[in-house]
Amino acid sequence: MLSETRQKKHGTLMKKADHAEMLELEAQYCSYGDTVHYVDPAKKFASCSGGFLYDDEERPYFDLQMQYSAANLGYGNFRLTDALRDQLQVLPQLDNQHLDEQRILLAEKLAALTEQRFGVKGRVHFSIGGAGAIEDSLRLIRKATGKNFHFAFMGGYHGRTLGATAITSSYRYRRRYGHFGDRAEFIPYPYCFRCFYGLKREDCGLYCLKQFEKLFDTEYYSFWDSKAGECEFGALYMEPIQGTGGYVIPPTEYFVGLKKILEERKILLVDDEVQMGFFRTGKFWAIEHLEIVPDIIVFGKALTNGLNPLSGFWIRENLIDPSDWPHDSTPCASPQGTAVALEVLRIFEERDFTSEVQQKGVYFLSCLQRLKEKYPQIIGDVDGLGLALRIEICRGKGKEPGPELTNRIFHEGLKGNLVAEGSLYGLVLDVGGYYKNVFTLAPYLEITYPEIDLGIELLDQLFGRFERPAGAF
Ligand SMILES: Cc1ncc(COP(=O)(O)O)c(C=O)c1O
Numbered sequence: 001m002l003s004e005t006r007q008k009k010h011g012t013l014m015k016k017a018d019h020a021e022m023l024e025l026e027a028q029y030c031s032y033g034d035t036v037h038y039v040d041p042a043k044k045f046a047s048c049s050g051g052f053l054y055d056d057e058e059r060p061y062f063d064l065q066m067q068y069s070a071a072n073l074g075y076g077n078f079r080l081t082d083a084l085r086d087q088l089q090v091l092p093q094l095d096n097q098h099l100d101e102q103r104i105l106l107a108e109k110l111a112a113l114t115e116q117r118f119g120v121k122g123r124v125h126f127s128i129g130g131a132g133a134i135e136d137s138l139r140l141i142r143k144a145t146g147k148n149f150h151f152a153f154m155g156g157y158h159g160r161t162l163g164a165t166a167i168t169s170s171y172r173y174r175r176r177y178g179h180f181g182d183r184a185e186f187i188p189y190p191y192c193f194r195c196f197y198g199l200k201r202e203d204c205g206l207y208c209l210k211q212f213e214k215l216f217d218t219e220y221y222s223f224w225d226s227k228a229g230e231c232e233f234g235a236l237y238m239e240p241i242q243g244t245g246g247y248v249i250p251p252t253e254y255f256v257g258l259k260k261i262l263e264e265r266k267i268l269l270v271d272d273e274v275q276m277g278f279f280r281t282g283k284f285w286a287i288e289h290l291e292i293v294p295d296i297i298v299f300g301k302a303l304t305n306g307l308n309p310l311s312g313f314w315i316r317e318n319l320i321d322p323s324d325w326p327h328d329s330t331p332c333a334s335p336q337g338t339a340v341a342l343e344v345l346r347i348f349e350e351r352d353f354t355s356e357v358q359q360k361g362v363y364f365l366s367c368l369q370r371l372k373e374k375y376p377q378i379i380g381d382v383d384g385l386g387l388a389l390r391i392e393i394c395r396g397k398g399k400e401p402g403p404e405l406t407n408r409i410f411h412e413g414l415k416g417n418l419v420a421e422g423s424l425y426g427l428v429l430d431v432g433g434y435y436k437n438v439f440t441l442a443p444y445l446e447i448t449y450p451e452i453d454l455g456i457e458l459l460d461q462l463f464g465r466f467e468r469p470a471g472a473f
Contacts, residue, residue, distance in 0.1 A: 131159025147234030
């Protein structure tokens with residue numbers, strides 16, 4: 001039986017429920033899919049600030065994943081919560097047939113920032129949630145190219161809607177929902193630590209790229225008509241660093257070569273920056289590291305620091321006909337989202353996030369490398385670009401993935417019994433990777449150096465519970 005305070009007649013939540021009671025309510029009334037349940041039972045947090053989540057006892061849990069890289073500027077960032085509160089008091093909502101000044105200014109700003117980087121003029125379309133923006137991009141590509149088949153990468157994740165699921169590589173996400181007629185053609189991502197072809201980067205000669213190019217040798221490889229010079233596929237969807245795939249950082253040369261192949265075949269390149277955009281990697285757009293220019297950039301999450309589901313895409317001017325691009329959702333580009341997003345961009349303008357994030361990233365990675373040396377039996381690989389960092393958990397000294405061990409470490413962090421500076425802490429991690437054996441670290445961008453040291457200290461203790469250290473750290 002649930003307590004009486006929980007059973008208020010009109011369902012108003014009057015009193016803080018205890019954890020067990022909440023779980024019971026969830027099991028009874030929620031779709032369950034809306035909480036991913038990687039943690040069983042799901043953890044309950046009461047508040048958040050900076051890089052920390054706090055439980056009911058106010059115990060801090062250092063969050064090294066920040067809402068899957070949405071809360072890049074920290075939880076409870078006053079500038080952003082103030083912007084939201086101010087907007088709530090002035091114009092909290094507006095239908096989309098009237099001019100929202102902020103939506104226009106935001107589009108202008110994003111287009112200008114993108115043009116500065118790539119020298120290309122474009123337009124911005126807003127949407128709701130990362131998957132919604134991917135869906136809209138698919139719709140627009142259909143219109144611009146007449147094509148509904150695309151390439152996408154193994155290990156890629158693009159969202160939960162039917163269209164986004166069709167270009168997401170994992171069959172686990174599609175399995176329950178029947179046949180996907182528009183399923184993408186998936187090609188291997190240049191994940192050099194686990195090369196699909198079993199080669200080593202030092203002497204592979206970018207074999208994976210050559211294999212991709214080979215697909216266009218003859219029409220009998222199934223989708224290239226050399227007489228018409230036309231491909232059956234309209235676009236290639238890519239993540240500049242694979243997010244859910246385990247923060248896989250690709251070699252730049254691969255993408256330089258890939259872009260050339262795509263251009264020669266008139267295939268669009270869609271850059272999904274939903275997870276890596278907005279300075280996660282130390283560049284405004286992560287694709288800047290890859291020295292190529294995309295045709296479309298999809299963004300979401302960190303645009304509003306995770307405070308509003310505002311998302312969208314930027315597209316080259318010549319690919320969109322603004323007089324013939326109907327349809328938007330009712331809550332699309334709500335003034336609440338655009339107000340916060342403009343403030344996010346102001347914050348980015350005021351500081352040199354490029355060097356700050358890159359320097360912190362270099363320091364964080366050097367600490368992870370020392371942890372790898374200290375725990376050679378469980379850490380197979382560490383890598384990072386800016387503050388997108390990875391720890392790949394392997395068994396023994398080889399590369400055999402250790403998903404069960406990863407899961408145990410992940411749960412251990414959430415127990416909240418790590419000790420630093422005489423206080424108890426928990427550690428919030430996220431698990432990704434093709435084998436679910438990678439900790440994908442996305443600390444908030446304003447993390448301080450002492451906080452990085454604290455994070456490393458907590459990781460050190462955590463790993464120390466699963467492997468005896470190989471020497472002094
Ligand atoms: C690269 C990428 N694209 C798209 C999405 C979907 O975004 P959302 O969860 O906001 O729908 C995600 C979510 O993690 C993502 O990482």
